[in-house]
Amino acid sequence: MSWLATGRWPAPCPICRQWTRGGLCSPCLQRFAAPQSRCTGCGLALAADALTAARAQAPRCGRCIEDPPPVTGTLAALDYGFPWDGLIGAMKFGGRPEMAGLLVKPLLEAIQQDQQHSAKAVELLLPVPLFEKRAQQRGYNQSWELARRLGKALDRPAHADWLLRWRATETQSLLADPAARRANLRGVFLLSTAGSRLLAGKRVALVDDVMTTGATAFEAARTLQQAGAAQVWLWVLARTPTAAPKD
Numbered sequence: 364m365s366w367l368a369t370g371r372w373p374a375p376c377p378i379c380r381q382w383t384r385g386g387l388c389s390p391c392l393q394r395f396a397a398p399q400s401r402c403t404g405c406g407l408a409l410a411a412d413a414l415t416a417a418r419a420q421a422p423r424c425g426r427c428i429e430d431p432p433p434v435t436g437t438l439a440a441l442d443y444g445f446p447w448d449g450l451i452g453a454m455k456f457g458g459r460p461e462m463a464g465l466l467v468k469p470l471l472e473a474i475q476q477d478q479q480h481s482a483k484a485v486e487l488l489l490p491v492p493l494f495e496k497r498a499q500q501r502g503y504n505q506s507w508e509l510a511r512r513l514g515k516a517l518d519r520p521a522h523a524d525w526l527l528r529w530r531a532t533e534t535q536s537l538l539a540d541p542a543a544r545r546a547n548l549r550g551v552f553l554l555s556t557a558g559s560r561l562l563a564g565k566r567v568a569l570v571d572d573v574m575t576t577g578a579t580a581f582e583a584a585r586t587l588q589q590a591g592a593a594q595v596w597l598w599v600l601a602r603t604p605t606a607a608p609k610d
């Protein structure tokens with residue numbers, strides 16, 4: 364594991380290059396990872412004035428109230444943008460899975476401060492799987508790199524081989540229509556023998572690095588629910604902000 368990512372020795376913060384001991388320095392975390400009120404369905408940031416005291420524990424945007432996603436709750440730590448896009452890109456495409464050691468920190472912090480108390484509910488963690496061929500090419504699944512570290516920090520088991528993905532969905536980003544995206548994803552995920560034997564009744568956290576439309580993660584969540592999971596939480600490091608109307 365790279366000394367840069369462990370945070371045990373002084374090293375330049377990968378964002379501001381100031382020397383620090385914690386991987387990402389505290390001023391950068393305060394500046395770029397400040398907690399935000401987010402929809403507990405889709406993870407999008409909500410306008411602060413949209414929150415009332417009664418709804419503050421598990422606020423949902425208008426779209427998620429109208430069409431609830433198949434999750435118990437979603438938690439997103441960050442907006443996908445500067446500087447996280449570069450760091451996540453290095454973890455994902457730069458052949459640097461050890462970057463997960465550094466990127467897991469803001470996600471862990473958000474989970475520990477989650478108003479929905481999802482960390483208490485969750486019994487086990489599963490990464491959103493990559494298509495096998497893609498995982499083999501890359502040599503690792505970045506969501507697993509996050510999930511296993513979260514599991515260790517939260518003292519919960521994480522399983523890389525319960526939820527599987529059996530085909531790629533290359534065309535997903537070309538489909539603008541949500542119904543077409545959903546149809547394209549149908550049947551993409553399946554459970555391994557261990558997964559289908561042990562999942563029933565469990566409260567699960569599904570871990571992903573980036574959530575764009577949510578279609579892929581929601582399809583994975585649907586698969587887990589259909590297999591009998593009692594709760595499916597979605598924990599994502601970074602959510603793509605969209606121009607969706609804020610409620």
Ligand SMILES: [Zn+2]
Nearest residue numbers: 376379388391
């Ligand atoms: Zn910094």
Ligand SMILES: [Zn+2]
Nearest residue numbers: 402405424427
């Ligand atoms: Zn929402």
